Amino acid sequence: MSKRVKEVAELVGISVRTLHHYDEIGLLKPAKVTEAGYRLYTDDNLETLQQILFFRELGFPLKKIKEVINSPSFNRREALELHQQMLIEKRRRLDNMITTINKTIKHMKGEIHMTNKEKFEGFDFSHNPYEEEARKRWGDQAVDTVNTGITNMSKDEREHFSKEWDSVCMKLALLRDRSPESQVAQEAIKEWYDLLNKIGNYSPETFKGLGQLYVNDDRFTRNIDKYGEGLAKFMCKSMEIFADNMKK
Structure with a gap:
């Protein structure tokens, strides 16, 4: 069943204006626009939107996302596997940074001693x-x-x-x-x-x-x-x- 732009925005947690912008730049076109001007999005549109938001989470600019997902060689499953690998690596780096922050706070409280090398772990x-x-x-x-x-x-x-x-x-x-x-x-x-x-x-x-x-x-x-x-x-x-x- 198709969803209107407001319904998609509420489901995903992004603004209606963002969806309008994606439509205007050709990044995510709705499956249909009614005579009354309502944008209608299908499940396929939602899957594409998910891909777009994964790319955005990794910091990709919209222009580059459009190039990738519109490429004839684009494979949705392969892209998801790459997203997974990159996000796992990003999580690893963030976990290391959080550990360093926690140790630094304890060091400042006098609870532990940190070497200079330990102060920069995770960077x-x-x-x-x-x-x-x-x-x-x-x-x-x-x-x-x-x-x-x-x-x-x-x-x-x-x-x-x-x-x-x-x-x-x-x-x-x-x-x-x-x-x-x-x-x-x-x-x-x-x-x-x-x-x-x-x-x-x-x-x-x-x-x-x-x-x-x-x-x-x-x-x-x-x-x-x-x-x-x-x-x-x-x-x-x-x-x-x-x-x-x-x-x-």
Whole structure:
């Protein structure tokens, strides 16, 4: 049975204006609009809305959500599995932060003693835990350029970059069953290339080498495959094709 916009808003806990906005930007169109102008939403619309709100919870911008859910390769179940993994990781980080806060309060009351190291447990400002490996392969200058790019960002810019990072990784994960040579895969891997070049200077050869590292080093593979099993292998091949095409 279809629901009117007010009923959906009350069911979900969002405003009618939000639903109107989603309709206006083409993110969530109602199944039908009556002659009287009432928007009617079906169960399929509600399932799409659930997906949208999961993406929003993870900090994805509306424009990126629209791109992902309107992609021909979008798979609702796979997306939910990725949401689950990312939210579990987010919960783990929050649990660590809460533990650190609780210990800090007890430390301030004199109930326990905290070491300086313990005071900062739960904080993680880095997306790349493999800096030493990168320095060995590409040299200090390349890594320092990346670190400088991140350091020079404001807090808001870093948060935006973090959201872009997750967004592109999820998009690639949803495409990993496609051919790495396909247009949609190459367009997505270009987004990855452009994103990395916001904080560094990746030549085609360096970009290709980075992709090989994704599959040759188990630490990289595990980190990338958190977004979806087989993603590291898919990205490696896609990055190789992209880099070779750039050199033509």
